Amino acid sequence: MPELYLVEAVNDALHCELARDESVMVMGEDVGRAGGVFRATAGLRERFGADRCVDTPLAEAGILGTAVGLCMAGWRPVCEMQYDAFSYPCLDQLINHVGRYRWRTRGGMEFPLVVRMPYGGGVRAPELHDDSPETFYVHVPGVKVAVPSTPADAKGLLAAAIRDPDPVVVLEPKLIYRTERGEVPEGEHVVPLGRARVVREGDDLTIVAYGAMVPVAERAADAIDASVEVLDLRTLKPLDEEALLASAAKTGRVVLVQEAPRTVGYAAELAAILAEKAILDLRGPVLRVTGYDVPYPYWQIEDAYMPSVERVVDAARRLLAF
Amino acid sequence: MAQVLPGEHELRRVIDEDREVEGLGEADLLELYRSLILLRTYDERSLVYHRQGRIGTYAIFWNHEAAQVGSAHALEDDDWIFPSYRESAIGLLRGLPPATVLSWWRGHPAGWWNPADYNVASICVPIATHVPHAAGLAWGKKLKGDGAVAIAYFGDGATSEGAFHEGANFAAVMGAPLVLFCTNNQWAISTPLEAQTKAEALVDKAAGYGMPGIRVDGGDVLAVYEATREAVARARDGEGPTFIEAVTYRVAPHATADDPRAYIDLARVEEEKQRECVGRYDAYLRRLGVLTDELAHEFKEDALATMRAAIAAAEAEPPAGPEELFEHVYVDPPTSFGSDLAELRRILDA
Numbered sequence: 001m002p003e004l005y006l007v008e009a010v011n012d013a014l015h016c017e018l019a020r021d022e023s024v025m026v027m028g029e030d031v032g033r034a035g036g037v038f039r040a041t042a043g044l045r046e047r048f049g050a051d052r053c054v055d056t057p058l059a060e061a062g063i064l065g066t067a068v069g070l071c072m073a074g075w076r077p078v079c080e081m082q083y084d085a086f087s088y089p090c091l092d093q094l095i096n097h098v099g100r101y102r103w104r105t106r107g108g109m110e111f112p113l114v115v116r117m118p119y120g121g122g123v124r125a126p127e128l129h130d131d132s133p134e135t136f137y138v139h140v141p142g143v144k145v146a147v148p149s150t151p152a153d154a155k156g157l158l159a160a161a162i163r164d165p166d167p168v169v170v171l172e173p174k175l176i177y178r179t180e181r182g183e184v185p186e187g188e189h190v191v192p193l194g195r196a197r198v199v200r201e202g203d204d205l206t207i208v209a210y211g212a213m214v215p216v217a218e219r220a221a222d223a224i225d226a227s228v229e230v231l232d233l234r235t236l237k238p239l240d241e242e243a244l245l246a247s248a249a250k251t252g253r254v255v256l257v258q259e260a261p262r263t264v265g266y267a268a269e270l271a272a273i274l275a276e277k278a279i280l281d282l283r284g285p286v287l288r289v290t291g292y293d294v295p296y297p298y299w300q301i302e303d304a305y306m307p308s309v310e311r312v313v314d315a316a317r318r319l320l321a322f
Numbered sequence: 323m324a325q326v327l328p329g330e331h332e333l334r335r336v337i338d339e340d341r342e343v344e345g346l347g348e349a350d351l352l353e354l355y356r357s358l359i360l361l362r363t364y365d366e367r368s369l370v371y372h373r374q375g376r377i378g379t380y381a382i383f384w385n386h387e388a389a390q391v392g393s394a395h396a397l398e399d400d401d402w403i404f405p406s407y408r409e410s411a412i413g414l415l416r417g418l419p420p421a422t423v424l425s426w427w428r429g430h431p432a433g434w435w436n437p438a439d440y441n442v443a444s445i446c447v448p449i450a451t452h453v454p455h456a457a458g459l460a461w462g463k464k465l466k467g468d469g470a471v472a473i474a475y476f477g478d479g480a481t482s483e484g485a486f487h488e489g490a491n492f493a494a495v496m497g498a499p500l501v502l503f504c505t506n507n508q509w510a511i512s513t514p515l516e517a518q519t520k521a522e523a524l525v526d527k528a529a530g531y532g533m534p535g536i537r538v539d540g541g542d543v544l545a546v547y548e549a550t551r552e553a554v555a556r557a558r559d560g561e562g563p564t565f566i567e568a569v570t571y572r573v574a575p576h577a578t579a580d581d582p583r584a585y586i587d588l589a590r591v592e593e594e595k596q597r598e599c600v601g602r603y604d605a606y607l608r609r610l611g612v613l614t615d616e617l618a619h620e621f622k623e624d625a626l627a628t629m630r631a632a633i634a635a636a637e638a639e640p641p642a643g644p645e646e647l648f649e650h651v652y653v654d655p656p657t658s659f660g661s662d663l664a665e666l667r668r669i670l671d672a
Binding site for chain 2: 051056057062064066067068069070071072073074075089092093096097102103104106107108109110141142144165237241
C-alpha cells in the first residue's frame, strides 16, 4: 500500500472519483491551472479537462450557488473553498438553499454536492486563514459534516461524501496536510460517514477529538500515566453516538478537544449528549479543551490559543484526580 | 443580433407603437391573452382568499402579468424557470396546478412541487439567491450538451444583492445560456429605485458583466415576448446570457402585510393603474379585431372556475401531520429523527 501525505490522499480521492463517475466535477478558485493552493486538485484539469476541474471566479457564494443549479442539471459538484474563513460567504447558499432544497422538492430532487476546504490553525498564516468553522456547518439542517485526521480517512471520507446523495461538507485539517503520512488503499476506498474510529483503546479515560486535534490527543495520551482511549469522531454529522456512549460507559471519564472557540462549539453538543444519555456512567465532569472565545489570534501567539498537548494532559489529570 | 449598449435607455415597445410581432399568429396572440387573464385572476382571487383567511401572507403581482407572461411564452418547455416570490404562480403557465401554489401560500407541504416535473424551480424567498442556481443549471445543461436555456426572475432591489452579482458574473464567464430577467417595478417594499442604485438605468449593469442588455416596457406583453425571444435565441446559439430590464410599476402593496400609503405617491399609483398591462393588451387585441367580448368573457369565466376548483382542492388537502417535520430532509435520515418523532407523538397523543 502506498504511503501518502494527507493532502495527497485528498488528491487521490478526487482522481478516483472523477474517473469512476462522469458526473463528478471539481470547481473552485485556483483548482485548475494551479492545481489548488495546497495542490489538492493537482493534475485533475490535465486528466479530466477544464470542464470537470473548473477555475471559477472569486465568488464563494457563487460557487456554492451555481453548484445547486449544477446538481439540478445532473452534476455532482465538489466545491473547494480556498480557506476556512473565506468560506463564510457560502453560508448564505448553504443555509438558505443547500440544506433545504431536497426538502423543498419533497424528495423529488437530490443535491449530491460536496464542499471541501482546508481548515484550522497552527500554520503561521495571516488573519483569517486559521478558523475552525465546523459549528456553523454542523448547525445547518440537511447538511452532513466530516473531518478526517489520517490520509486513509481523508481519501475514504471524501469518496463517501462525493457518493452521498445529500450535501456533505468535508473539513480537511491543513496543519497536518503534509505532516500526517500513512498507508492509503489504492483505487476506490470509501470510509462510511457516521462511524467513529477508536484510535487506541483504554480503560481509565477517553479523549474525544477530530481533525488536527487527533494527533494532539494521541500525544497527550502518551504523556498520561493511565490507560487512555482516544476516539476520532471522523464524522460530526451524523455523529456516531453509539461509539461515544460506548467509550464513556467504558472509561467513565471524558475529555473533549476542539480548536474552535468554546461557546456553543461542537464539544458542547457532545457534552450535552453525555449529560442526557451517559450521566450514570460518568465518574467525573465532562471537560472541554477548546480554543478561546476570541478572534483567532496573530500567529506569534497562536500556540497559546490552540489546544496543546499540555492543556489536554492537564484536563485529563484533573479528571483522573476528581 | 443587435446588442443594446449602455446609454440606450429607450424602452422597447410594441403595443404603444401599434406594431405587430413577427411570427405571432392570432392563436398565439389569444394564448398570451388567456395566460394574462389566468395570472390576473389568480392574483385577484388570492387577495380575496387572503382577506377571507384562506391563505396566509401573499405577495401581490398585479400589473406584473405582462412581464411574466411575455417572457415565459418565449421559452420552450425544456427551458427552466427560476421564480422569485413575485412570480409564485408562473408555474401555472407550465401546467403546475394552481392548488399547489395556493397550498404554498397556505403554508401546507403540498405547496412544494418537484421542479423537474415542470422545469420550474422552487419559489425563492430570499432576494436574488436563486440567480446563481439559474446560472449553474444553465451552465450544467450546456456542459451536458443539452439545448436548454434558463431564466431567472428578480426585482430591481435584487440588483443590489451580492448573489445577483455573483450569479450574473458566473453566467457570463461560463457562457451560460441564461436570461437574467429583472422586473423593475421601482419599489423594494418602501425603498424607491433612486435609493437602490445610482445607475441611470438597471440595464447599464449588463455592460459590467460583458453581456448585452435590453430595456423593455414591462407592461407590454408583446414587447417583453419579443425581447425575451431574442435573449433566448442568443442563449441557445451559444452566445451566453442577456440581461433584460422590464420596466413597470408596483401599483399594489409589496405583499398583503404592507401598507404603502406611508411611502408611496397615491396619485402616481392611480395614474399607473390606468395603464395597467392587461387592459393595454385587451385594447390592442380589440383594435386588431382579434378579441371579442364573447372570447374575453369565456377566458375570464374559465379562469374563475379554475380558481374556484383550486382553492377547494387546496382546502381539501388533509392536514399535515408531525411526521412531515422529518420527511425529505435527508435521503438517509439520522436515527434521531425516528426517536424525536416517537417522543413528539407520545406527547401529542397523550
